[in-house]
Amino acid sequence: MTSSTKTSGAAGAPARPIHPGTKIGHVHLKVADLDRALAFYRDVLGFELMQRYGTQAAFISAGGYHHHIGLNTWESQGGSPPPPGTTGLYHLAILYPTRAALADALSRLLEAGIPLEGASDHGVSEALYLSDPDGNGVELYWDRPEEQWPKTPDGQLQMFTRRLDLKDLLASREA
Structure with missing residues (x-):
């Protein structure tokens, strides 16, 4: 939101709010090691693997949805987490x-x-x-x-x- 964006109402509510039925559908995470990420999200938390693309990406869900979480190494294979004090x-x-x-x-x-x-x-x-x-x-x-x-x-x-x-x-x- 830019400083020129107009707001009104309590706590800076937008002049025209988003539809109340809007939901966050899924998230994609950059991971360093796809197998390690799957060991956590699938094997510990219990998400179901819906599709996998080798060592580059996997899509997991709860209840058979196409995916709630995408895990990928496209820009992060072998990488490290961002240091504290950075955005993200x-x-x-x-x-x-x-x-x-x-x-x-x-x-x-x-x-x-x-x-x-x-x-x-x-x-x-x-x-x-x-x-x-x-x-x-x-x-x-x-x-x-x-x-x-x-x-x-x-x-x-x-x-x-x-x-x-x-x-x-x-x-x-x-x-």
Whole structure:
């Protein structure tokens, strides 16, 4: 957005907002080693490999969609993560449909020995934060039903960040 872009409304809302049904469809990540990336996203998190192009690219999904995540080495084979203090992707966020599904993801991470960098309750959601093998930030989260979101007395959204109880989360796993 340029400084000449006109905005109006609360918190600089655009004069003509995007359609509310718009969603982020997929993300492509530059990775140094395709097999290492697949070992994380497919073997640990459980995404399904939809198509692979040798050592250059792979497309993975949940539930048979053509792809939610593209992994490629087109510009990054053997590369290193960007150094701190540079611009780029902060994290990708993977939305789980239920708290039990997020608990299963936590269990998978623990079994694979993948460390968490954070775990937060934001009122609207519960989230786990970690890095993939290429240093890309990854958020795994589930959204609470909208009617449970914290609100101010005048009805405005009031998100927060509190420590997430991981033992309680794990206890919600479906058998």
